[in-house]
Amino acid sequence: MSLPLALVVAFAISQVSNVVTTVYLHRALTHRAMTVHPSLDLVFRFTLWVTLGLSRRQWVAVHRKHHIFTDQPEDPHSPLQRGVWKVLFFNAGYYRKVARTPGTVETYARDIKPDWWDRKVFSHSFCGIGIGLVALGFLFGPLWAAFIGVVHTALYIFLGGCVNALNHHFGKRPNANSATNLRWVAALTMGEGMHNDHHEFPRSAAFGKSFWDFGGHITRALASVRLVKVHESTRRLRQEQLDVLQQPKPATPVAAMAEPEPVA
């Protein structure tokens, strides 16, 4: 294995993770722009598990909170509130803090119930990452596997930071919202960089009509073979906020879900 080939493999794995993130976590689960066939749903979840070990419910909850409180103090990762460079480089920390706050998932992802696969398999993040690394180790040897894993993860986190930081700070705003469009970010994130178009029509399966929305092209390809069913919608931001807030409330009030602090 050579260094250039290792970098290509890491980039390719990172792009696969970006496909699952934008098509499945973002467009299908968070905004319900499409329904995913159960077999593909399982493939997406397995891919997330072995490439990133991410919890789909946490991702959905944090991103819905971002849409509801965009660039307000409650926004999990607003560059207007926290500074563009901080969000760019510490995006993962901001994400983790909100994702692990008691009540976040129960409030914002209450419609996504953990099933058998979630409880028994995908909740064990380190097992998934371990399986991914072992598979890479068989193919390329343990040292290259570790190198590819680190580069892929760093690239994925950095590109997510680019969307959350740069796409609320630099770039064009063709629609009247605080997000921006950046083609080069879109080209590297399967379309996520067309963020201004996305904030304007969050329930649309396509992020505007840009060529650089590769996630939109992939969605259309999956729809053509009936692996996803797109629910076209042009409803704007306010309606999206209302949709999330009007979902059935959890049986237990959010405040009561937080574990009480142990008394010393």
Ligand SMILES: [Zn+2]
């Ligand atoms: Zn945004």
Ligand SMILES: [Zn+2]
């Ligand atoms: Zn979104």
